[in-house]
Amino acid sequence: MNSLYKSNLYKNYRGLLISFIDVCIVFLAYIVAFLIQNNFLISGRVITLTKLLGLGLFFLLAIHFVVLRLFKTQMSLWTYTGPNEIVRTFLSCLVCFCIMSFFVIQVDIFNIELIALAELLCFVFILGARMLYRMARRYIMDLERVENCLIVGAGSGGYLLMNEIYHNMAYPYNVIGFVDDFKKKGTMLSGKPVLGTIEEVKQVCEENNVRCIFITISSVNDKRKQEILDLCASTSIPTKMMRILVGSDANNHISFEDIDIKDLLNRPSIDLKVDQIGSYLTNKVVCVTGAGGSIGSELCRQIVHFNPSKLIMVDINENALYMLKQEFLVMKRKHEMKDSIELESLIISIREREEIYKLMKNYKPDVVYHAAAHKHVPLMEDRPTEAIRNNIFGTKNVIDACCDCGISRFIMISTDKAVNPTNVMGATKRMTEMYMQSRTTHCGIHMAAVRFGNVLGSNGSVIPIFKEQIKNGGPVTVTHRDIKRYFMTIPEAAQLVLQAGFYANEREIFVLDMGQPVKIWDLADKMIRLAGLVPGRDIEIQEIGLRPGEKMFEELALEMEECHKTDNNLIFVHEKMDIDSTVVDSDLVQLQELMETTDDKQQIKDVLMNMIQD
Template sequence: MNSLYKSNIYQKYRGILISLIDVCIVMFSYLVAYMIQNNFFINEKTIALTKLLALGLFFMLLLHFIVLRLFKTQMSLWTYTGPNEIIRTFLSCFVCFLIMSYFVIKVDLFSIELIALAELLCFIFLLGARMLYRMARRYIVDVDRVDNCLIVGAGNGGYLLMNEIYHNMAYPYNVIGFLDDFKKKGTMLSGKPVLGTISEVERICQENNVRCIFITISSVSDERKQEILDLCTSTSIPTKIMRIFVGNDESNHISFEDIDIKDLLNRPSIDLKIDQIGSYLTNKVVCVTGAGGSIGSELCRQIIHFNPSKLIMVDINENALYMLKQEFLVMKRKKQMNDSIQLESLIVSIREREEIYKLMRNYKPDVVYHAAAHKHVPLMEDRPTEAIRNNIFGTKNVIDACCDCGISRFIMISTDKAVNPTNVMGATKRMTEMYMQSRNTKGGIHMAAVRFGNVLGSNGSVIPIFKEQIKNGGPVTVTDKDIKRYFMTIPEAAQLVLQAGFYANEREIFVLDMGKPVRIWDLADKMIRLAGLVPGKDIEIQEIGLRPGEKMFEELALEMEECHKTDNNLIFVHEKMDIDSKEVDSKLNKLNELMNQTDDKLQIKEVLMDMIKE
């Protein structure tokens, strides 16, 4: 059947074929009407075919052929017959009735009663043929629907999804019914019942062997949406959620996608001041170090929306940098970004001081985002000298070059681990903050650092690790059952960094509101359930102990109590601190000398920790 529909002949002549079928239905309708009028008694006199009758029949069929095509009934897909097709079919039959009635009065060939009855039958049979086809096709398709699904929300979204499921084999499910808090149990929607309230989801799924849940509710509070997501995912049944995307032409596109872990974190919505960000990015030369990384690459993606004159992407990882530039070139070909934006990909290590200076002198960027850094806590505990050379002295190179080369704005990416650090990575980040705050900004440079916690899905973060462990059948490993972390999506972090960049003035440290801390054990539990598995039964969660330098709790919330809000509710600020530049420079010289003298990890870490004490 599908091969017939896809054939070139069918595609080319479908309209003519449908029109001929409709004309046959019209002929049949007139025959039935004629028989009804004669009480189904047919004799030779009744069926005598005269020349006038033949011309009348030809005129009647030609008229219907033309009128039906004028109303484009041949263009409608019978599988989707609905109110629009009913109206067009009725109007075409009504127009034919008016025209036929006029000629009946002139010629006196048929009676008006016969015309009225025939056109009524035409309307019924034309629609009947379409509805029978729709039902037959739905029955054929439904034979393979063996997996039951449940729709949460018996509103417009639920109705749309119901129709989509039964007309699209991409969703080969049998809908058993709906769940809704505001519809009475037993209420029918498109032939399917409301089975109960959303709080009953687990019981109803078990009783009906549900294999998939669709969430179609959109007009609820964030808190209630979170409750619904938690209720559905707690069943360990694959769950999809309705998402509405606004296109470039302001049209809405609705799709159903798997629930992502970010949906379960209840992140607040971000209020970006687009005009503020655009004021320092539009038509400017912007440089991003660490552009191949998770945060750096997303910063680049966000920056291009503000139409800089040039975007300079700097990284030592050639593969990541190459792929990022290819991504932008594809966007240019698809007209998804301004073709006038110049793209520069530079393989440069921030540890190469002279190369960084050459970059700043040659390209003269207006804005520099510094995202290049080593970030993995356990690895940096094993190689503190590497962390210091890259994170501290590499950042020092970038800051010095920006100050000496007349760069207008410098924004550095920091971390919540810089607050009372217990590990090398956090300590190196705190030292870079101190170095930035000790610099002289009288040359007009706006400088700031932005602190935030973990970002979902970044390279090497806990989310990809958990996904890989679940894919391999477990176990999912957690360092401690009670350990908590702050999380934010990568786009959120990048957007707030851009916003904080507008506020940057004199060496402030901005802190992003990461929401409530998340218990990592609960995160692992939710991810296992999102995969359609049961924690402790299908996949084990194992506690393996804290890693070297790892904290039980990050101190971002406590830090925010010492800050004040900006005009963005998710961005807090520490005002500048007057740190003696000579003292910081002396500490760095001492640190450099120590690394040249010894590779003792404990001694180097001890000295570093002592240097950052307030």
């Protein structure tokens, strides 16, 4: 059957072929109507084919050919025959009846009763042919369906999904039924039963050997949605969520997405004040350091939506920077980004003080987002001097250049690990915060730092590592069974950083609400189950012990208790702290001299930790 659909004959002449079939059905309908009217010739009557009768048959077939094409019955897909096709077919038969009745009055070939009966049969036969085709095609396709699937939600979404599954061989599933909280068990929807409530999804899957779950529920609150996702994830069966997209031709298109781990974290929705962000980004020159990184690149993607006059992307990683610029060029070609936005990609290390000053003097950016940093805790424990040179002295170069070159706004990305730090990476970030807060702002620069926790999917974060371990068959490694971390998505983090940038005034530290901390062990468990596997049976979760400098719990929540809310419920702000610049400058000189005289990692770490004690 598929070979027929792919043939050039079918593609080029489908309309004519359908019209020819419809005309043949009309001919058959008139023959049957004649036989019915004449008692199927039981009386022995003989049909005499005269020239006038032949012309009459040709005329009625030609009329039907034209009218059916006028109502575009040949254009409808038989697989999707529905109310519209029924109405068009009925109207075409009604028009044909009126035309034929008019000519019957003029020429006595057929009678009105025959015409009425024949047109009724035409309507029934034409629709019947389509319905028979639809049933036959579904039967043939069902023979190839070997995987049982369950639909969560017996509403309009579930109905649409089931039709899509049975009309599209891309989904080789056999729908065993639905689970729904508001439909009684045993209720039928398009021939498939409601098998129970959503709470019974695991039991239903086990009893019916379900291999895939589709979630079609959308009109529920966030809490209930989270419960449904957790219930489906607990089955260890691949689960997909249905989305209905409206295309440019206004036709609904159904797509499916695997449940992502971010769906299970129940993150609050972000209320962005677009006007506030646009007030300091639109038609401005914006610079992003560390633009090739996870946060830096997403900041750039968000920034271009606010139409800056120029976006300067700075990074030492040439490959990441090149690919980011190519992404924006593609967006320009697709008209998803204004052509007027100038793009500059600059390979500069923030350690190069002179180059950073040249950047600020030559391009004179209005806004600088500083996202360049070393962030991996174990690596920084092994090489504290690298963390200090890059995170502290590199950031110092950027801050000094912004202050000396008249930049109006500077936003620095910090981390929750800067709160009571126990590792080198967190300590370097705290030191950069202290350096920023010790600077004077008499030149009119608005400065701020933004703290947040882990971001899902960032380079080197736990999510990609777990995915790779699951892909390789395990084991999935967790440092400690009870360790907890805060998570948010990369777009969320970038959007909140942009919003916090508007609030920046005099060296504040903003803290983002990361929601509830997530137990890493539970995260690994859910990711294994989302992959359709069972933890402990298919893939082991192994506890490997805390890494050097790693905390059991990050202290972002405790930190927020000391903050004030902004007009965005997800952004909190510390009161401005007056830190003596001479003390901080003296500490940095001491650090520089220490690194030049010793490679003792523990000594360097101890000195750094002492410097950041509040």
